[in-house]
Amino acid sequence: MGISDLIASFLQESLNEAEDGVLEVQRNDLAQRFNCVPSQINYVMSTRFSPERGYIVESRRGGNGYIRITRVRVDRQTLLMHVINSVGDRLDLPSARAILSNLVDSGAVEQTVGQTILAAVGDKALAAVPRENRDAVRAEIVKQTLILQV
Numbered sequence: 365m366g367i368s369d370l371i372a373s374f375l376q377e378s379l380n381e382a383e384d385g386v387l388e389v390q391r392n393d394l395a396q397r398f399n400c401v402p403s404q405i406n407y408v409m410s411t412r413f414s415p416e417r418g419y420i421v422e423s424r425r426g427g428n429g430y431i432r433i434t435r436v437r438v439d440r441q442t443l444l445m446h447v448i449n450s451v452g453d454r455l456d457l458p459s460a461r462a463i464l465s466n467l468v469d470s471g472a473v474e475q476t477v478g479q480t481i482l483a484a485v486g487d488k489a490l491a492a493v494p495r496e497n498r499d500a501v502r503a504e505i506v507k508q509t510l511i512l513q514v
Contacts (some may be wrong), residue, residue, distance in 0.1 A: 371398055371405065372412040375433065385435040392429070405431070415446055417466050440472045444514050448507050455503035460485050463506070473513060481509045 365373075371394065379387045395402045413419040413433050422432040438446070447463060455463075461482060468478040483489060485502040493501050 367398060367400055367404060368408050368411070371400075371408045374398075375408070375413070379433055379435060386432065387434075388430050388432045390429070391423075391425075391431055394431075409433075411462065414466060415443075415450070417470055418443075441514050443467075443470065443472045444510055448510050448514075451503050451507050453503055454499035455485075455506055456499050457485070457487060457502065460502055460506055467510075473510075477513065481506060484509070 374394075374397075375387065375389070378389070379385070391402050391405050394405050398404070409421050409423070409431060413421050415436075418436055418438065420434040420436055422434075424430055444467075447467065451463070464473070464478040464482050467473040468475050473481075485505050487498070490498045490501060
């Protein structure tokens with residue numbers, strides 16, 4: 365098990381024990397506990413505790429900085445609309461892969477649908493599109509296909 369998995373597991377267990385579904389932790393304390401750099405904590409927050417996975421993460425930096433993780437339950441349609449609205453004008457392939465993986469993991473999109481969208485936005489499928497335009501085309505394809513899933 366890697367350091368990211370250990371951190372995520374610890375946070376998930378702590379969140380499960382929190383009565384109100386809210387966990388507040390100090391970034392530096394976590395980094396010391398797991399003997400890692402604070403940016404590793406940021407990575408775990410952005411990849412494991414994203415809105416697509418049902419979490420809201422608030423962060424305050426500085427000496428008294430903290431991270432507040434709130435578990436939220438949203439219906440499938442709300443989740444998809446949040447993702448659609450958060451994609452933006454450009455989307456690189458690793459980000460598209462992460463978004464689709466999170467949607468499949470959360471059950472908002474069936475695995476075959478996620479794989480199909482991923483194939484449609486892959487570099488092989490977009491080979492005829494100039495490289496500098498691929499991220500813009502990829503963003504539109506992801507948004508439009510997810511709109512059909514709402």
